[in-house]
Amino acid sequence: MEKVAIAVLGCGRIGRMHARVLARHPRTRLIAVYDVMADAAAETARELGVQAAASVAAVLADPALRAVLIATPTPTHVDLIIAAAQAGKAILCEKPIDLDMARVRACQQAIAPLAPIVMIGFNRRFDPSFQALRRRAEAGEIGAIEQVVITSRDPAPPPAHFVRDSGGLFRDMTIHDFDMARSLVGDIVEVQAMGACLIDPAIGAAGDIDSAMVQLRARSGAMVHINNSRRSAYGYDQRLEVFGAKGMLIAENRRATTVRASLGAATEAADPVLPFFIERYAEAYAAEIGHFIDCLANGTTPATSFADGVAALAIADAALESMRRGASVRLD
Numbered sequence: 183m184e185k186v187a188i189a190v191l192g193c194g195r196i197g198r199m200h201a202r203v204l205a206r207h208p209r210t211r212l213i214a215v216y217d218v219m220a221d222a223a224a225e226t227a228r229e230l231g232v233q234a235a236a237s238v239a240a241v242l243a244d245p246a247l248r249a250v251l252i253a254t255p256t257p258t259h260v261d262l263i264i265a266a267a268q269a270g271k272a273i274l275c276e277k278p279i280d281l282d283m284a285r286v287r288a289c290q291q292a293i294a295p296l297a298p299i300v301m302i303g304f305n306r307r308f309d310p311s312f313q314a315l316r317r318r319a320e321a322g323e324i325g326a327i328e329q330v331v332i333t334s335r336d337p338a339p340p341p342a343h344f345v346r347d348s349g350g351l352f353r354d355m356t357i358h359d360f361d362m363a364r365s366l367v368g369d370i371v372e373v374q375a376m377g378a379c380l381i382d383p384a385i386g387a388a389g390d391i392d393s394a395m396v397q398l399r400a401r402s403g404a405m406v407h408i409n410n411s412r413r414s415a416y417g418y419d420q421r422l423e424v425f426g427a428k429g430m431l432i433a434e435n436r437r438a439t440t441v442r443a444s445l446g447a448a449t450e451a452a453d454p455v456l457p458f459f460i461e462r463y464a465e466a467y468a469a470e471i472g473h474f475i476d477c478l479a480n481g482t483t484p485a486t487s488f489a490d491g492v493a494a495l496a497i498a499d500a501a502l503e504s505m506r507r508g509a510s511v512r513l514d
């Protein structure tokens with residue numbers, strides 16, 4: 183089987199992780215990395231034995247290149263998606279597409295005639311436990327879904343400079359949960375959000391919140407509750423609960439081992455939950471690449487398509503509006 187030639191744009195936190203996955207993946211051949219910070223690209227290139235490209239244009243000019251993975255800061259995604267589509271490359275772009283719906287719509291229009299394969303990096307959909315839960319719910323094991331509870335708490339708040347450029351908690355972080363909610367209950371028609379700055383005053387000073395609770399109503403009638411925090415003393419808290427007429431499905435937190443200790447101070451004491459996204463979603467990031475390659479091979483639309491990126495951003499925008507107005511916001 184021929185390996186798909188791919189390049190990574192952006193060698194920061196997530197880009198370097200993706201580059202490592204692509205360099206090892208049995209179905210991809212990482213041929214170049216690029217970063218505006220030449221040192222970041224050179225370091226990644228040296229580690230993985232690939233070329234550090236001199237520019238985006240140089241990456242895209244390579245006729246052997248089939249696809250790019252965009253892992254640059256969010257405000258740069260739209261221009262890179264358009265450039266890659268114009269060069270005839272398939273695109274796997276990190277979430278969110280952009281922070282501004284008008285720019286996202288303009289991007290959608292610009293690339294439509296080129297019909298590129300575009301996948302958005304909603305990696306959690308590819309987590310083996312969440313995937314198994316969704317498949318069992320879809321098979322009718324718990325009957326029609328009535329309620330979903332999504333818990334998503336980061337271990338520690340990001341630095342204030344990150345918060346300033348992130349687009350805010352709903353567009354940067356909760357967007358994963360909005361996508362997860364849609365993947366379970368379909369279209370969302372109503373959003374009600376509360377947010378607060380309970381953890382780090384610097385986040386409040388940067389104009390953002392660090393804690394949120396969001397309720398969604400789906401067209402199906404199902405309701406979703408999302409808990410978000412930028413701090414969790416016990417590690418990266420990622421849980422999912424789906425409730426229906428015939429029962430409930432739960433995907434619990436992951437731990438390094440399944441060993442439990444019973445001692446004087448506590449019984450059934452388990453390992454801490456995994457530290458953060460790189461560890462918790464390692465299998466999901468690899469499976470995401472596998473799905474992208476399947477879509478290229480079969481010419482199919484990815485499960486996390488550009489349209490899914492648009493829909494999740496629309497819910498994030500509605501959540502922000504709901505929080506500001508103190509009222510629920512309808513989406514249909």
Ligand SMILES: NC(=O)c1ccc[n+]([C@@H]2O[C@H](COP(=O)([O-])OP(=O)(O)OC[C@H]3O[C@@H](n4cnc5c(N)ncnc54)[C@H](O)[C@@H]3O)[C@@H](O)[C@H]2O)c1
Pocket residue numbers: 191192193194195196197216217218219222253254255256258276277278303304305354459
């Ligand atoms: N799916 C996930 O789990 C997940 C996790 C973290 C971040 N993200 C997303 O990934 C993206 C990157 O986040 P990050 O935390 O890795 O950021 P980062 O700041 O650590 O890395 C971004 C890198 O891109 C480089 N860069 C900036 N502009 C560029 C350009 N025009 N061309 C090439 N390189 C450029 C920077 O020099 C930097 O090295 C964001 O959109 C973020 O929302 C997704």
